[in-house]
Amino acid sequence: MKQQHYKTAIILSMLGLISIALLLWQALGMQRHLRITPDQGYRVEVADDREIGGGSVVKRIDTPGKWHFSCELAAKYEWPFCELAVFVGTPQQGLDLSRFDTVEVKALYRGPGSHQMRIFVRDFDPAYADPAKNETWKVQGAFVVPPADGKPVRIGLDSFPVASWWISSFKIPPEKAKPSFDNVPLIQFGSSTLMEPGHHEVIVDYIEFQGKWLSRAEVLLIIATLWVLGLSVLFLGRLRRVEREKQEINEAASRDPLTGARNRAGVINELNALLDNGLRLAGKSMGVIFADIDHFKRINDAHGHATGDEVLKLFANELQRGIRNSDYLVRWGGEEFVVFLPLADLEQSTWVANKLHRLLHEAQWPAGLAVTASFGVALSGDEPLNDTIARADAALYRAKHGGRDRVEIDMPPATE
Incomplete structure (x- = not known):
């Protein structure tokens, strides 16, 4: 804020000096x-x-x-x-x-x-x-x-x-x-x-x-124009800063403060709009990967919540590293994360889930832990997005009950 006040003072000072210089030049020179x-x-x-x-x-x-x-x-x-x-x-x-x-x-x-x-x-x-x-x-x-x-x-x-x-x-x-x-x-x-x-x-x-060369009236008009332009630049800059701050506040509100992943409340409406107004109209689908850290409660109990937080942050970083910039990583709750893959089919979504599974095995975890996760994969169909998420959650449930540390796939519902 102080830096911006300094810039404003510099611009206003320059406008004042230019105005005085032009008036003096018109009065004493400009012949x-x-x-x-x-x-x-x-x-x-x-x-x-x-x-x-x-x-x-x-x-x-x-x-x-x-x-x-x-x-x-x-x-x-x-x-x-x-x-x-x-x-x-x-x-x-x-x-x-x-x-x-x-x-x-x-x-x-x-x-x-x-x-x-x-x-x-x-x-x-x-x-x-x-x-x-x-x-x-x-x-x-x-x-x-x-x-x-x-x-x-x-x-x-x-x-x-x-x-x-x-x-x-x-x-x-x-x-x-x-x-x-x-x-x-x-x-x-x-x-x-x-x-x-x-x-x-x-x-x-x-x-x-x-x-x-310029009359006093013309010089005054130039000075007025410079001030209008200068103040407009300051005003537009202020508007941009306010908009940027607003975006930063909205961005902060839509992200999990611990992991930096999007939070559930801040992204679901955006995803619904993307699916309903874009992907489905173009005949495209969205992949959904539900991921859950295996035995996370044991980590917290055995190593403390500080270590648990470090595991969550590294887990989110590895998931983010394994997806595209256009994909969405969302902390769904606790140790559960959901990855949304616009324009991906079931085969591509499964490939990404297996890639994330492998990255977690290669990661260096805090306190020498061997952290694994289970994944459930589903592909959007004609049903609401919440139904697709529920199918990915069901696939995750099967992965958990099938021994954990694995990827399970749920096929989209058949269309008539």
């Missing part, structure tokens, strides 16, 4: 990164407001390892803009950014005003967008102000709401108007509504998406 840089060869385009009546002029500047564009922002149009677009995929196969939660951008801004710029992460869904018209792709944007010292700036991906003007312009249903990042073919860097007219330059080193 995944997707960095997009100019050197990766993505197609780049620039655009301004001239196509819709504005006067702003954008120009891409070829700078190694940078996305670099200038913008002469003019107030001719109500919402003047310049932008640089990076095509990181196709509408059919964009980037899946849904597992990330943070965006890091390293950029430099030159120009008048607040230095605020806008980043768009465009998602494509064929339910509402046309692959040939990127203006129909979902517009999700956030404002950033790059630090003057060029250090990266980080913002949450949840800071990229869907543009209300895009929802209104393309009559997007509410269920499709929520942010989505599972198929992103386009990322844009552009001017913001706070840009003042004049000359502006934006230089971008990279944009990086950051997140966890």
Whole structure:
């Protein structure tokens, strides 16, 4: 019992340690990164407001390892803009950014005003967008102000709401108007509504998406699953132990404590069921051998009950040694034992009885005794098992009155 408590404590401790380790790993590690840089060869385009009546002029500047564009922002149009677009995929196969939660951008801004710029992460869904018209792709944007010292700036991906003007312009249903990042073919860097007219330059080193390989919810689910599995193992183990203990108790109750043979009360119902529901239905029989130690009372009287007990134990051991594992050795009472031989005919049963008779002669008995036994053999017929046992007992009686130390056979009753 102490050993089992120790095992339970070990399992629970391991589950606790694994849980803590997973939570710490999720909080402090488990990082995944997707960095997009100019050197990766993505197609780049620039655009301004001239196509819709504005006067702003954008120009891409070829700078190694940078996305670099200038913008002469003019107030001719109500919402003047310049932008640089990076095509990181196709509408059919964009980037899946849904597992990330943070965006890091390293950029430099030159120009008048607040230095605020806008980043768009465009998602494509064929339910509402046309692959040939990127203006129909979902517009999700956030404002950033790059630090003057060029250090990266980080913002949450949840800071990229869907543009209300895009929802209104393309009559997007509410269920499709929520942010989505599972198929992103386009990322844009552009001017913001706070840009003042004049000359502006934006230089971008990279944009990086950051997140966890597993979310906290997923880690908690894994931990819960591990605990359920661990506790289930403990529970099933406990059930098996209870069942095993129950079987051991039943086994102990069905066996003679001195000889280890089955006892009469613990086996008779099992044998009746075996005979009635198995052997007879298959047209098979069961051999019954009744064995009784000759002059056992004299052994007890002359050598004491301790020696008598040793004789009984050795007698049972010799009988058990001479039969199959599928056979039954039953202590019937006192010095009487009965052997039941499933699937045996009369000839085989008689052969086993003679074998047991010989083994007893070869055994080394306590106190130099010469112990013998008498045997009665019978074969089951159509009668109840108790009748077969009674016929084996009658054969034993004849062996006793015929001089003992011998085997007698009783034939089964004739069937009509």
